[in-house]
Amino acid sequence: MSQFSKFDPTAIRIAPALDVEVKAVGDGHIAGYASTFGGKPDRAGDIVAKGAFRRSLVEHAREGTSPAMLWAHKIEEPIGKWATLQEDDDGLHVVGRINLKTARGREAFEHISAGDAGAFSIGYLIPEHGRQxxxxxxxxxxxxxxxxxxxxxxxxxxxxRIATIKSLSSKAELVDLLHEAGLAKTAAARVANAGWAGLNGSDYHQKALRLLASIEAATARLRSE
Structure with a gap:
Protein backbone atom coordinates (compact mmCIF):
# COMPACT_ATOMS: atom_id res chain seq x y z
CA MET A 1 0.00 0.00 0.00
CA SER A 2 1.15 3.55 -0.64
CA GLN A 3 2.21 5.81 2.17
CA PHE A 4 0.02 8.50 0.60
CA SER A 5 -3.59 8.62 -0.45
CA LYS A 6 -3.52 7.42 -4.04
CA PHE A 7 -5.15 10.48 -5.53
CA ASP A 8 -3.83 13.16 -3.17
CA PRO A 9 -2.68 15.83 -5.67
CA THR A 10 -0.30 17.41 -3.14
CA ALA A 11 1.74 14.20 -2.98
CA ILE A 12 2.00 13.51 -6.70
CA ARG A 13 5.50 13.44 -8.16
CA ILE A 14 6.00 14.63 -11.73
CA ALA A 15 8.34 12.78 -14.06
CA PRO A 16 10.34 14.75 -16.65
CA ALA A 17 8.56 14.83 -19.99
CA LEU A 18 9.28 12.41 -22.80
CA ASP A 19 10.11 13.62 -26.29
CA VAL A 20 7.20 13.37 -28.70
CA GLU A 21 7.14 13.33 -32.46
CA VAL A 22 3.60 13.74 -33.73
CA LYS A 23 3.19 11.88 -36.98
CA ALA A 24 -0.42 12.46 -37.96
CA VAL A 25 -3.59 13.61 -36.27
CA GLY A 26 -7.12 12.48 -37.08
CA ASP A 27 -10.02 11.95 -34.71
CA GLY A 28 -8.16 12.56 -31.47
CA HIS A 29 -6.49 9.18 -31.01
CA ILE A 30 -3.02 9.28 -29.50
CA ALA A 31 -0.65 6.49 -28.53
CA GLY A 32 2.92 5.94 -27.52
CA TYR A 33 5.18 5.38 -24.55
CA ALA A 34 4.35 7.34 -21.41
CA SER A 35 7.49 6.00 -19.73
CA THR A 36 10.47 3.92 -20.84
CA PHE A 37 12.40 1.29 -18.92
CA GLY A 38 16.09 1.25 -18.13
CA GLY A 39 18.68 3.36 -19.90
CA LYS A 40 20.28 6.47 -18.50
CA PRO A 41 18.67 8.40 -15.61
CA ASP A 42 16.18 11.05 -16.65
CA ARG A 43 16.59 14.69 -15.67
CA ALA A 44 15.18 13.93 -12.23
CA GLY A 45 17.82 11.23 -11.72
CA ASP A 46 15.34 8.34 -11.95
CA ILE A 47 15.43 5.11 -13.91
CA VAL A 48 12.16 3.20 -14.30
CA ALA A 49 12.47 -0.57 -13.89
CA LYS A 50 10.39 -3.00 -15.92
CA GLY A 51 7.37 -3.94 -13.86
CA ALA A 52 7.21 -0.64 -11.98
CA PHE A 53 3.65 0.00 -13.18
CA ARG A 54 2.38 -3.58 -12.96
CA ARG A 55 0.67 -3.40 -9.57
CA SER A 56 -0.90 -0.02 -10.28
CA LEU A 57 -2.28 -1.17 -13.63
CA VAL A 58 -3.77 -4.27 -11.98
CA GLU A 59 -5.44 -2.08 -9.36
CA HIS A 60 -6.84 0.27 -11.99
CA ALA A 61 -8.23 -2.68 -13.95
CA ARG A 62 -9.78 -4.21 -10.84
CA GLU A 63 -11.38 -0.93 -9.78
CA GLY A 64 -12.52 0.02 -13.28
CA THR A 65 -10.47 3.22 -13.20
CA SER A 66 -7.76 4.73 -15.38
CA PRO A 67 -5.04 7.32 -14.88
CA ALA A 68 -6.34 10.74 -15.89
CA MET A 69 -5.41 12.27 -19.24
CA LEU A 70 -4.54 15.85 -18.35
CA TRP A 71 -3.20 18.99 -19.91
CA ALA A 72 0.13 19.96 -18.28
CA HIS A 73 -0.61 18.12 -15.00
CA LYS A 74 -3.59 20.34 -14.25
CA ILE A 75 -6.05 18.12 -12.41
CA GLU A 76 -8.88 20.51 -13.31
CA GLU A 77 -8.11 20.25 -17.04
CA PRO A 78 -8.81 16.72 -18.31
CA ILE A 79 -8.54 16.46 -22.09
CA GLY A 80 -9.64 12.88 -22.78
CA LYS A 81 -9.33 9.32 -21.58
CA TRP A 82 -6.74 6.56 -21.75
CA ALA A 83 -8.22 3.40 -23.22
CA THR A 84 -5.40 0.89 -22.82
CA LEU A 85 -2.23 0.87 -20.73
CA GLN A 86 0.24 -1.97 -21.00
CA GLU A 87 3.84 -2.67 -20.04
CA ASP A 88 6.03 -4.25 -22.71
CA ASP A 89 9.79 -4.68 -23.08
CA ASP A 90 10.29 -0.98 -23.88
CA GLY A 91 8.09 0.75 -21.34
CA LEU A 92 4.54 1.75 -20.54
CA HIS A 93 2.58 1.90 -23.78
CA VAL A 94 -0.68 3.84 -23.73
CA VAL A 95 -3.51 4.42 -26.17
CA GLY A 96 -6.14 7.07 -25.63
CA ARG A 97 -8.42 9.57 -27.27
CA ILE A 98 -8.63 13.31 -26.78
CA ASN A 99 -12.17 14.55 -26.21
CA LEU A 100 -12.72 16.93 -29.11
CA LYS A 101 -16.16 17.88 -27.79
CA THR A 102 -14.56 19.96 -25.05
CA ALA A 103 -12.82 23.32 -25.44
CA ARG A 104 -9.64 22.17 -23.69
CA GLY A 105 -9.60 18.96 -25.72
CA ARG A 106 -9.87 20.87 -28.99
CA GLU A 107 -7.14 23.27 -27.88
CA ALA A 108 -4.86 20.40 -26.90
CA PHE A 109 -5.57 18.73 -30.24
CA GLU A 110 -4.57 21.90 -32.10
CA HIS A 111 -1.39 22.31 -30.04
CA ILE A 112 -0.37 18.72 -30.77
CA SER A 113 -1.18 19.10 -34.46
CA ALA A 114 0.91 22.28 -34.68
CA GLY A 115 3.80 20.76 -32.74
CA ASP A 116 3.46 23.20 -29.85
CA ALA A 117 2.88 20.37 -27.36
CA GLY A 118 5.22 17.51 -28.00
CA ALA A 119 5.64 15.41 -24.88
CA PHE A 120 4.14 13.02 -22.35
CA SER A 121 4.79 13.27 -18.62
CA ILE A 122 3.45 11.04 -15.85
CA GLY A 123 2.23 11.96 -12.38
CA TYR A 124 2.72 9.26 -9.78
CA LEU A 125 3.17 8.35 -6.12
CA ILE A 126 5.96 6.21 -4.73
CA PRO A 127 4.83 3.64 -2.16
CA GLU A 128 7.12 2.55 0.64
CA HIS A 129 10.13 0.65 -0.73
CA GLY A 130 9.11 1.72 -4.25
CA ARG A 131 12.53 3.02 -5.25
CA GLN A 132 16.15 1.99 -4.77
CA ARG A 161 8.17 8.84 -28.69
CA ILE A 162 4.43 9.21 -29.08
CA ALA A 163 2.55 8.72 -32.32
CA THR A 164 -0.89 9.97 -33.30
CA ILE A 165 -2.62 8.51 -36.28
CA LYS A 166 -5.34 9.30 -38.75
CA SER A 167 -7.70 6.73 -40.19
CA LEU A 168 -5.73 4.41 -42.43
CA SER A 169 -7.57 3.74 -45.66
CA SER A 170 -4.84 2.24 -47.80
CA LYS A 171 -1.57 0.35 -47.71
CA ALA A 172 0.16 3.41 -49.22
CA GLU A 173 -0.81 5.50 -46.19
CA LEU A 174 0.65 2.83 -43.90
CA VAL A 175 3.91 2.93 -45.91
CA ASP A 176 4.08 6.71 -45.50
CA LEU A 177 3.47 6.53 -41.76
CA LEU A 178 6.06 3.79 -41.26
CA HIS A 179 8.56 5.81 -43.28
CA GLU A 180 7.88 8.90 -41.15
CA ALA A 181 8.33 6.76 -38.04
CA GLY A 182 11.92 6.01 -39.04
CA LEU A 183 11.96 3.12 -41.51
CA ALA A 184 13.59 3.39 -44.91
CA LYS A 185 11.05 3.60 -47.73
CA THR A 186 11.80 0.08 -49.01
CA ALA A 187 11.65 -1.39 -45.50
CA ALA A 188 8.39 0.45 -44.83
CA ALA A 189 6.93 -1.07 -48.00
CA ARG A 190 7.98 -4.57 -46.94
CA VAL A 191 6.46 -4.16 -43.48
CA ALA A 192 3.24 -2.75 -44.93
CA ASN A 193 2.96 -5.60 -47.44
CA ALA A 194 3.35 -8.15 -44.66
CA GLY A 195 1.28 -6.39 -42.03
CA TRP A 196 -1.61 -4.68 -43.79
CA ALA A 197 -3.88 -7.72 -43.58
CA GLY A 198 -3.24 -7.94 -39.85
CA LEU A 199 -4.60 -4.45 -39.33
CA ASN A 200 -8.09 -5.44 -40.43
CA GLY A 201 -10.79 -5.58 -37.79
CA SER A 202 -12.48 -3.26 -35.33
CA ASP A 203 -9.26 -2.63 -33.40
CA TYR A 204 -7.01 -1.83 -36.36
CA HIS A 205 -6.41 1.72 -35.12
CA GLN A 206 -4.82 0.44 -31.93
CA LYS A 207 -2.83 -2.21 -33.80
CA ALA A 208 -1.42 0.43 -36.13
CA LEU A 209 -0.67 2.78 -33.25
CA ARG A 210 1.26 0.11 -31.36
CA LEU A 211 3.24 -0.80 -34.47
CA LEU A 212 4.23 2.82 -35.09
CA ALA A 213 5.10 3.48 -31.46
CA SER A 214 7.28 0.35 -31.29
CA ILE A 215 9.18 1.41 -34.42
CA GLU A 216 9.69 4.91 -33.03
CA ALA A 217 10.94 3.60 -29.70
CA ALA A 218 13.42 1.28 -31.41
CA THR A 219 14.60 4.07 -33.70
CA ALA A 220 15.07 6.44 -30.78
CA ARG A 221 17.16 3.87 -28.91
CA LEU A 222 19.43 3.38 -31.91
CA ARG A 223 19.91 7.12 -32.31
CA SER A 224 20.84 7.53 -28.63
CA GLU A 225 23.50 4.79 -28.64
Missing part, protein backbone atom coordinates in the same frame (compact mmCIF):
# COMPACT_ATOMS: atom_id res chain seq x y z
CA UNK A 133 19.24 4.15 -4.45
CA UNK A 134 22.02 3.50 -6.99
CA UNK A 135 25.73 4.01 -6.40
CA UNK A 136 25.93 6.72 -9.05
CA UNK A 137 23.42 8.84 -7.16
CA UNK A 138 20.42 7.96 -9.29
CA UNK A 139 17.32 6.07 -8.18
CA UNK A 140 15.55 3.09 -9.73
CA UNK A 141 11.77 3.17 -9.49
CA UNK A 142 10.48 -0.36 -8.93
CA UNK A 143 6.87 0.31 -7.92
CA UNK A 144 4.72 3.40 -8.49
CA UNK A 145 1.08 4.40 -8.23
CA UNK A 146 0.23 5.86 -11.63
CA UNK A 147 -2.17 8.79 -11.14
CA UNK A 148 -2.15 10.66 -14.44
CA UNK A 149 -0.47 11.03 -17.81
CA UNK A 150 -0.26 14.54 -19.21
CA UNK A 151 0.37 16.09 -22.58
CA UNK A 152 2.99 18.80 -21.98
CA UNK A 153 5.26 21.12 -23.93
CA UNK A 154 8.76 20.54 -22.52
CA UNK A 155 10.63 17.43 -23.72
CA UNK A 156 13.30 15.68 -21.66
CA UNK A 157 13.85 12.03 -22.55
CA UNK A 158 14.82 11.42 -26.21
CA UNK A 159 14.34 7.65 -25.93
CA UNK A 160 10.54 7.68 -25.98
Missing amino acids: YNRDGSFTLTDVDLVEISVVTVPANPRA
Whole structure:
Protein backbone atom coordinates (compact mmCIF):
# COMPACT_ATOMS: atom_id res chain seq x y z
CA MET A 1 0.00 0.00 0.00
CA SER A 2 1.15 3.55 -0.64
CA GLN A 3 2.21 5.81 2.17
CA PHE A 4 0.02 8.50 0.60
CA SER A 5 -3.59 8.62 -0.45
CA LYS A 6 -3.52 7.42 -4.04
CA PHE A 7 -5.15 10.48 -5.53
CA ASP A 8 -3.83 13.16 -3.17
CA PRO A 9 -2.68 15.83 -5.67
CA THR A 10 -0.30 17.41 -3.14
CA ALA A 11 1.74 14.20 -2.98
CA ILE A 12 2.00 13.51 -6.70
CA ARG A 13 5.50 13.44 -8.16
CA ILE A 14 6.00 14.63 -11.73
CA ALA A 15 8.34 12.78 -14.06
CA PRO A 16 10.34 14.75 -16.65
CA ALA A 17 8.56 14.83 -19.99
CA LEU A 18 9.28 12.41 -22.80
CA ASP A 19 10.11 13.62 -26.29
CA VAL A 20 7.20 13.37 -28.70
CA GLU A 21 7.14 13.33 -32.46
CA VAL A 22 3.60 13.74 -33.73
CA LYS A 23 3.19 11.88 -36.98
CA ALA A 24 -0.42 12.46 -37.96
CA VAL A 25 -3.59 13.61 -36.27
CA GLY A 26 -7.12 12.48 -37.08
CA ASP A 27 -10.02 11.95 -34.71
CA GLY A 28 -8.16 12.56 -31.47
CA HIS A 29 -6.49 9.18 -31.01
CA ILE A 30 -3.02 9.28 -29.50
CA ALA A 31 -0.65 6.49 -28.53
CA GLY A 32 2.92 5.94 -27.52
CA TYR A 33 5.18 5.38 -24.55
CA ALA A 34 4.35 7.34 -21.41
CA SER A 35 7.49 6.00 -19.73
CA THR A 36 10.47 3.92 -20.84
CA PHE A 37 12.40 1.29 -18.92
CA GLY A 38 16.09 1.25 -18.13
CA GLY A 39 18.68 3.36 -19.90
CA LYS A 40 20.28 6.47 -18.50
CA PRO A 41 18.67 8.40 -15.61
CA ASP A 42 16.18 11.05 -16.65
CA ARG A 43 16.59 14.69 -15.67
CA ALA A 44 15.18 13.93 -12.23
CA GLY A 45 17.82 11.23 -11.72
CA ASP A 46 15.34 8.34 -11.95
CA ILE A 47 15.43 5.11 -13.91
CA VAL A 48 12.16 3.20 -14.30
CA ALA A 49 12.47 -0.57 -13.89
CA LYS A 50 10.39 -3.00 -15.92
CA GLY A 51 7.37 -3.94 -13.86
CA ALA A 52 7.21 -0.64 -11.98
CA PHE A 53 3.65 0.00 -13.18
CA ARG A 54 2.38 -3.58 -12.96
CA ARG A 55 0.67 -3.40 -9.57
CA SER A 56 -0.90 -0.02 -10.28
CA LEU A 57 -2.28 -1.17 -13.63
CA VAL A 58 -3.77 -4.27 -11.98
CA GLU A 59 -5.44 -2.08 -9.36
CA HIS A 60 -6.84 0.27 -11.99
CA ALA A 61 -8.23 -2.68 -13.95
CA ARG A 62 -9.78 -4.21 -10.84
CA GLU A 63 -11.38 -0.93 -9.78
CA GLY A 64 -12.52 0.02 -13.28
CA THR A 65 -10.47 3.22 -13.20
CA SER A 66 -7.76 4.73 -15.38
CA PRO A 67 -5.04 7.32 -14.88
CA ALA A 68 -6.34 10.74 -15.89
CA MET A 69 -5.41 12.27 -19.24
CA LEU A 70 -4.54 15.85 -18.35
CA TRP A 71 -3.20 18.99 -19.91
CA ALA A 72 0.13 19.96 -18.28
CA HIS A 73 -0.61 18.12 -15.00
CA LYS A 74 -3.59 20.34 -14.25
CA ILE A 75 -6.05 18.12 -12.41
CA GLU A 76 -8.88 20.51 -13.31
CA GLU A 77 -8.11 20.25 -17.04
CA PRO A 78 -8.81 16.72 -18.31
CA ILE A 79 -8.54 16.46 -22.09
CA GLY A 80 -9.64 12.88 -22.78
CA LYS A 81 -9.33 9.32 -21.58
CA TRP A 82 -6.74 6.56 -21.75
CA ALA A 83 -8.22 3.40 -23.22
CA THR A 84 -5.40 0.89 -22.82
CA LEU A 85 -2.23 0.87 -20.73
CA GLN A 86 0.24 -1.97 -21.00
CA GLU A 87 3.84 -2.67 -20.04
CA ASP A 88 6.03 -4.25 -22.71
CA ASP A 89 9.79 -4.68 -23.08
CA ASP A 90 10.29 -0.98 -23.88
CA GLY A 91 8.09 0.75 -21.34
CA LEU A 92 4.54 1.75 -20.54
CA HIS A 93 2.58 1.90 -23.78
CA VAL A 94 -0.68 3.84 -23.73
CA VAL A 95 -3.51 4.42 -26.17
CA GLY A 96 -6.14 7.07 -25.63
CA ARG A 97 -8.42 9.57 -27.27
CA ILE A 98 -8.63 13.31 -26.78
CA ASN A 99 -12.17 14.55 -26.21
CA LEU A 100 -12.72 16.93 -29.11
CA LYS A 101 -16.16 17.88 -27.79
CA THR A 102 -14.56 19.96 -25.05
CA ALA A 103 -12.82 23.32 -25.44
CA ARG A 104 -9.64 22.17 -23.69
CA GLY A 105 -9.60 18.96 -25.72
CA ARG A 106 -9.87 20.87 -28.99
CA GLU A 107 -7.14 23.27 -27.88
CA ALA A 108 -4.86 20.40 -26.90
CA PHE A 109 -5.57 18.73 -30.24
CA GLU A 110 -4.57 21.90 -32.10
CA HIS A 111 -1.39 22.31 -30.04
CA ILE A 112 -0.37 18.72 -30.77
CA SER A 113 -1.18 19.10 -34.46
CA ALA A 114 0.91 22.28 -34.68
CA GLY A 115 3.80 20.76 -32.74
CA ASP A 116 3.46 23.20 -29.85
CA ALA A 117 2.88 20.37 -27.36
CA GLY A 118 5.22 17.51 -28.00
CA ALA A 119 5.64 15.41 -24.88
CA PHE A 120 4.14 13.02 -22.35
CA SER A 121 4.79 13.27 -18.62
CA ILE A 122 3.45 11.04 -15.85
CA GLY A 123 2.23 11.96 -12.38
CA TYR A 124 2.72 9.26 -9.78
CA LEU A 125 3.17 8.35 -6.12
CA ILE A 126 5.96 6.21 -4.73
CA PRO A 127 4.83 3.64 -2.16
CA GLU A 128 7.12 2.55 0.64
CA HIS A 129 10.13 0.65 -0.73
CA GLY A 130 9.11 1.72 -4.25
CA ARG A 131 12.53 3.02 -5.25
CA GLN A 132 16.15 1.99 -4.77
CA TYR A 133 19.24 4.15 -4.45
CA ASN A 134 22.02 3.50 -6.99
CA ARG A 135 25.73 4.01 -6.40
CA ASP A 136 25.93 6.72 -9.05
CA GLY A 137 23.42 8.84 -7.16
CA SER A 138 20.42 7.96 -9.29
CA PHE A 139 17.32 6.07 -8.18
CA THR A 140 15.55 3.09 -9.73
CA LEU A 141 11.77 3.17 -9.49
CA THR A 142 10.48 -0.36 -8.93
CA ASP A 143 6.87 0.31 -7.92
CA VAL A 144 4.72 3.40 -8.49
CA ASP A 145 1.08 4.40 -8.23
CA LEU A 146 0.23 5.86 -11.63
CA VAL A 147 -2.17 8.79 -11.14
CA GLU A 148 -2.15 10.66 -14.44
CA ILE A 149 -0.47 11.03 -17.81
CA SER A 150 -0.26 14.54 -19.21
CA VAL A 151 0.37 16.09 -22.58
CA VAL A 152 2.99 18.80 -21.98
CA THR A 153 5.26 21.12 -23.93
CA VAL A 154 8.76 20.54 -22.52
CA PRO A 155 10.63 17.43 -23.72
CA ALA A 156 13.30 15.68 -21.66
CA ASN A 157 13.85 12.03 -22.55
CA PRO A 158 14.82 11.42 -26.21
CA ARG A 159 14.34 7.65 -25.93
CA ALA A 160 10.54 7.68 -25.98
CA ARG A 161 8.17 8.84 -28.69
CA ILE A 162 4.43 9.21 -29.08
CA ALA A 163 2.55 8.72 -32.32
CA THR A 164 -0.89 9.97 -33.30
CA ILE A 165 -2.62 8.51 -36.28
CA LYS A 166 -5.34 9.30 -38.75
CA SER A 167 -7.70 6.73 -40.19
CA LEU A 168 -5.73 4.41 -42.43
CA SER A 169 -7.57 3.74 -45.66
CA SER A 170 -4.84 2.24 -47.80
CA LYS A 171 -1.57 0.35 -47.71
CA ALA A 172 0.16 3.41 -49.22
CA GLU A 173 -0.81 5.50 -46.19
CA LEU A 174 0.65 2.83 -43.90
CA VAL A 175 3.91 2.93 -45.91
CA ASP A 176 4.08 6.71 -45.50
CA LEU A 177 3.47 6.53 -41.76
CA LEU A 178 6.06 3.79 -41.26
CA HIS A 179 8.56 5.81 -43.28
CA GLU A 180 7.88 8.90 -41.15
CA ALA A 181 8.33 6.76 -38.04
CA GLY A 182 11.92 6.01 -39.04
CA LEU A 183 11.96 3.12 -41.51
CA ALA A 184 13.59 3.39 -44.91
CA LYS A 185 11.05 3.60 -47.73
CA THR A 186 11.80 0.08 -49.01
CA ALA A 187 11.65 -1.39 -45.50
CA ALA A 188 8.39 0.45 -44.83
CA ALA A 189 6.93 -1.07 -48.00
CA ARG A 190 7.98 -4.57 -46.94
CA VAL A 191 6.46 -4.16 -43.48
CA ALA A 192 3.24 -2.75 -44.93
CA ASN A 193 2.96 -5.60 -47.44
CA ALA A 194 3.35 -8.15 -44.66
CA GLY A 195 1.28 -6.39 -42.03
CA TRP A 196 -1.61 -4.68 -43.79
CA ALA A 197 -3.88 -7.72 -43.58
CA GLY A 198 -3.24 -7.94 -39.85
CA LEU A 199 -4.60 -4.45 -39.33
CA ASN A 200 -8.09 -5.44 -40.43
CA GLY A 201 -10.79 -5.58 -37.79
CA SER A 202 -12.48 -3.26 -35.33
CA ASP A 203 -9.26 -2.63 -33.40
CA TYR A 204 -7.01 -1.83 -36.36
CA HIS A 205 -6.41 1.72 -35.12
CA GLN A 206 -4.82 0.44 -31.93
CA LYS A 207 -2.83 -2.21 -33.80
CA ALA A 208 -1.42 0.43 -36.13
CA LEU A 209 -0.67 2.78 -33.25
CA ARG A 210 1.26 0.11 -31.36
CA LEU A 211 3.24 -0.80 -34.47
CA LEU A 212 4.23 2.82 -35.09
CA ALA A 213 5.10 3.48 -31.46
CA SER A 214 7.28 0.35 -31.29
CA ILE A 215 9.18 1.41 -34.42
CA GLU A 216 9.69 4.91 -33.03
CA ALA A 217 10.94 3.60 -29.70
CA ALA A 218 13.42 1.28 -31.41
CA THR A 219 14.60 4.07 -33.70
CA ALA A 220 15.07 6.44 -30.78
CA ARG A 221 17.16 3.87 -28.91
CA LEU A 222 19.43 3.38 -31.91
CA ARG A 223 19.91 7.12 -32.31
CA SER A 224 20.84 7.53 -28.63
CA GLU A 225 23.50 4.79 -28.64
